[in-house]
Amino acid sequence: MNFISAFEVIGPNMVxxxxxxxxxxxxxxxxxxxxxxxxxxxxxxxxxxxFARTYKGHGTDRALLGGVLGFxxxxxxxxxxxxxxxxxxxxxxxIADKEFVPDHxxxxxxxxxxxxGTKMQVQGQSIGGGKIxxxxxxxxxxxxxxxxxxxxxxxxxxxxxxxxxxxxxxxQNVNIAFMRLFREGKGKTAYSxxxxxxxxxxxxxxxxxxxxxxQEILLIQI
Amino acid sequence: xxDFKNGQExxxxxxxxxxxxxxxxxxxxxxxxxxxxxxxxxxxRKALAIMKEAVRKPLEDPKPSMSGLIGGEAKQITGxxxxxxxxxxxxxxxxxxxxxxxxxxxxxxxxxxxxxTAGSSGVVPGVLLALQEEKGFTDEQMVDALFHTAxxxxxxxxxxxxxxxxxxCQAEVGAASAMAAAAVTELMGGTPQxxxxxxxxxxxxxxxxxxxxxxxxxxxxxQSRNAVGAVNAVTCAEITLSGVVYPIPFDEMVDAxxxxxxxxxxxxxxxAIGGCAGTPTGCGMRCRI
Numbered sequence: 001m002n003f004i005s006a007f008e009v010i011g012p013n014m015v016x017x018x019x020x021x022x023x024x025x026x027x028x029x030x031x032x033x034x035x036x037x038x039x040x041x042x043x044x045x046x047x048x049x050x051f052a053r054t055y056k057g058h059g060t061d062r063a064l065l066g067g068v069l070g071f072x073x074x075x076x077x078x079x080x081x082x083x084x085x086x087x088x089x090x091x092x093x094x095i096a097d098k099e100f101v102p103d104h105x106x107x108x109x110x111x112x113x114x115x116x117g118t119k120m121q122v123q124g125q126s127i128g129g130g131k132i133x134x135x136x137x138x139x140x141x142x143x144x145x146x147x148x149x150x151x152x153x154x155x156x157x158x159x160x161x162x163x164x165x166x167x168x169x170x171x172q173n174v175n176i177a178f179m180r181l182f183r184e185g186k187g188k189t190a191y192s193x194x195x196x197x198x199x200x201x202x203x204x205x206x207x208x209x210x211x212x213x214x215q216e217i218l219l220i221q222i
Numbered sequence: 223x224x225d226f227k228n229g230q231e232x233x234x235x236x237x238x239x240x241x242x243x244x245x246x247x248x249x250x251x252x253x254x255x256x257x258x259x260x261x262x263x264x265x266x267r268k269a270l271a272i273m274k275e276a277v278r279k280p281l282e283d284p285k286p287s288m289s290g291l292i293g294g295e296a297k298q299i300t301g302x303x304x305x306x307x308x309x310x311x312x313x314x315x316x317x318x319x320x321x322x323x324x325x326x327x328x329x330x331x332x333x334x335x336x337x338x339t340a341g342s343s344g345v346v347p348g349v350l351l352a353l354q355e356e357k358g359f360t361d362e363q364m365v366d367a368l369f370h371t372a373x374x375x376x377x378x379x380x381x382x383x384x385x386x387x388x389x390x391c392q393a394e395v396g397a398a399s400a401m402a403a404a405a406v407t408e409l410m411g412g413t414p415q416x417x418x419x420x421x422x423x424x425x426x427x428x429x430x431x432x433x434x435x436x437x438x439x440x441x442x443x444x445q446s447r448n449a450v451g452a453v454n455a456v457t458c459a460e461i462t463l464s465g466v467v468y469p470i471p472f473d474e475m476v477d478a479x480x481x482x483x484x485x486x487x488x489x490x491x492x493x494a495i496g497g498c499a500g501t502p503t504g505c506g507m508r509c510r511i
Contacts, residue, residue, distance in 0.1 A: 004379055006247060006250075006262070006369060006372035006373075006376065007251075009338045009371070009372040010266065010335060010336075010337050010346075010368050010371060012335075012336055013268065014334065014336060014340065015333055015334075016331055016333075016334050017331065018440055019336050019339055022340070023336070023340070054439075057439045057511065058288075058439070059288060059331050074333050129338075129339065
């Protein structure tokens with residue numbers, strides 16, 4: 001069983017009114033921003049399940065946007081996220097999809113466009129008490145929480161890529177807490193997700209990039 | 223490492239180390255997160271500062287909630303006391319007003335500390351801050367008291383649930399009330415054993431409480447239930463400190479709460495279908511928002 005900290009009981013410090021519909025939504029937005037390397041200029045949120053039904057009353061819309069703008073869960077600017085988005089030059093819209101039944105009732109799809117025109121989709125679930133899971137990146141199912149330092153490698157599904165990644169981690173003396181591989185199909189795009197208790201050294205990025213099948217690397221530090 | 227997985231083990235650690243529950247919990251946090259004493263205390267001081275602000279704000283500058291269902295109640299209740307003819311006396315009136323104030327801040331997208339949840343975030347600060355004013359406790363004692371509440375909440379989180387969607391309001395306001403009851407008992411000189419007795423009694427008093435928010439929002443009846451959780455907490459501390467013993471152990475009450483929670487029907491677990499939410503007035507309020 002994971003260690004439950006005193007600050008998971010007395011905490012999180014958060015803008016109300018709901019840990020799952022507000023604080024969790026901020027965290028999903030924040031993770032999406034961290035996964036997207038460019039400055040976000042446009043963002044569309046598609047809300048499903050309970051999020052689609054009750055998002056206004058819980059400020060889920062402002063919370064998601066606030067997260068994408070880089071605000072923490074206890075940042076009062078979340079309340080005025082719409083005007084902050086305008087000031088920061090970010091266009092936003094919301095789609096409430098009440099038809100689709102997601103795996104988890106609090107699910108959102110975030111589609112971002114960057115200043116250079118790059119697009120990215122990130123799907124997240126708010127699983128209770130402010131905790132979250134990222135469940136999809138660009139249409140490929142993944143699973144990680146962001147509670148650990150997380151390395152996400154976008155690669156072509158070819159032999160030896162995963163060995164290369166674990167070798168690099170071993171060279172940098174990183175202890176792997178969890179590692180999972182997700183793929184679109186045989187020989188197509190795949191994602192390796194590695195979670196570690198410690199900080200993952202930035203130098204590892206250059207080393208991993210040496211493999212010709214590695215397309216993109218994202219590193220989220222705790 | 224200092225750790226415990228139920229109330230019985232917590233009492234054994236307290237006995238062995240001759241420490242209070244708050245000291246044991248603080249030590250567990252230091253060791254479990256590889257932090258210094260100062261780091262964990264500073265973090266808890268920040269939580270205390272947010273709680274104080276959340277209690278104070280609505281008394282001076284009340285704001286309506288996002289939906290407009292609540293807002294201004296804490297100030298009104300305080301005003302009633304200041305007229306000098308209130309029913310509950312100063313301390314109880316403050317408990318009620320302070321715990322409800324935090325829910326106003328929460329519902330208007332202000333900053334609060336989930337304790338253990340946002341929906342039950344008024345109980346612990348309401349009780350502790352009213353008691354601090356009444357008895358003159360220092361902020362350091364309040365920080366320790368918050369570690370104490372965290373110990374009780376951790377055990378309920380670990381061995382049952384603190385989610386209304388899973389186990390009803392008894393798991394939210396009920397848990398917060400047990401946390402506060404135990405902390406008050408320690409602050410007022412009770413032994414670790416007495417603290418757990420007060421917590422067990424607090425759980426038993428709110429056993430079976432359903433989660434039925436009108437329009438699915440953390441406003442009605444959540445706000446006044448936080449006041450009830452606060453009053454229940456000091457009631458249980460008062461009974462226990464007088465020497466009256468609640469006979470069922472804390473661990474057994476936590477199990478019972480979880481079992482009762484599992485048998486609460488779906489309509490009464492944060493779905494906004496039954497209970498207060500399902501009344502004609504509750505449904506009408508939903509339509510108007």
